[in-house]
Structure formats: C-alpha cells, structure tokens
Amino acid sequence: MVRLLAWISRERESHPLLRPSALALVGAAALVGCGGAAKDGGRAVTVAPGRSVEIVGDEFSFDPKTLLVEPARAGGGASVQIRLKNQGALAHNLRVFEGGREVGGTPTFEGGTTRSTALSLKPGDYRFVCTVGNHAERGMVGELTVR
Ligand SMILES: [Cu+2]
Secondary structure (H helix, E strand, C coil), X not given: CHHHHHHHHXXXXXXXXXXXXXXXXXXXXXXXXXXXXXXXXXXXEEECXXXXXXXXXXXXXXXXXXXXXXXXXXXXXXXXXXEEEECCXXXXXXXXXXXXXXXXXXXXXXXXXXXXXXXXXXXXXXXXXCCCCCCCCCCCEEEEEEC
16 A cells, blocks of 8 residues: 555656546446445445446545456456546546556546546456545545456
C-alpha cells in the first residue's frame, strides 16, 4: 500500500492533470449480483461476465468497495465496465492498478456527474484508487478480483 501510494505520488508529479483515458459510454447498464460484506465493512458486489457495475464515489469512499468479477470462462480474464458516479462535492477519479501498474480507469471529473471506463482484465487481484490529492489515504480505495 505504501509503495502504491508512493507510486501514485510520483505519477501525479509527472502528470499533474492526469491524462484522460478513452471513455466508453456504457449503454445497457443493468447490474449485477448480490451484495455482501467486504472484510473491511464496505460493500462487496459480484459482477457477471461482460456486465457493468456502478461505483459511487464520495468524500472519501467508494461503494461498493470490493468487486468480484466473474470471467466468461474460468481463468479466461474478463471485460467489465465500471461507471463511477461522483456523488461528492470534489472532483474524483477511479484508476485501476495491478501492483504498481495502472491498467485503466476514468479521468478526474467533477461531482454530480458519472463517467465510465471499460477494462479488460486477466485473472488476478487489482486495486482501485482515487488518485486525486490524498483521497486514497483518506479511504478512496477498493479491491477488484477477477477469478
Ligand atoms: Cu477522490
């Protein structure tokens, strides 16, 4: 975690405005499975293959905080669309990291709006983070696992 935050700080210095990533506007958005409790008390959601999931961002949290993404076939990786609904007063983003490597995410955008990102992920464990300011340290972190 400390290493990740250090990496994010470096990344911020070199790209102060965070480059915008390609946005996928997600049409049919129906979600997704059943809630449960994550280890840390946040909500956990299971995402079926090819579906999209909405995450609400606020100061300073993500809900759900844990995503379990099911691949179309075991070990096959998964496509998932994440819609970040920024319900806060501040600008936020949602970036996805595998270890220290960023694999996708939304640009930073203002409160009261929603942006989507399309991800294609191998099986593994990922972390999603708001890289604005110290938002990650203040709680804007979550975990994503592709089975
Ligand atoms: Cu934030």
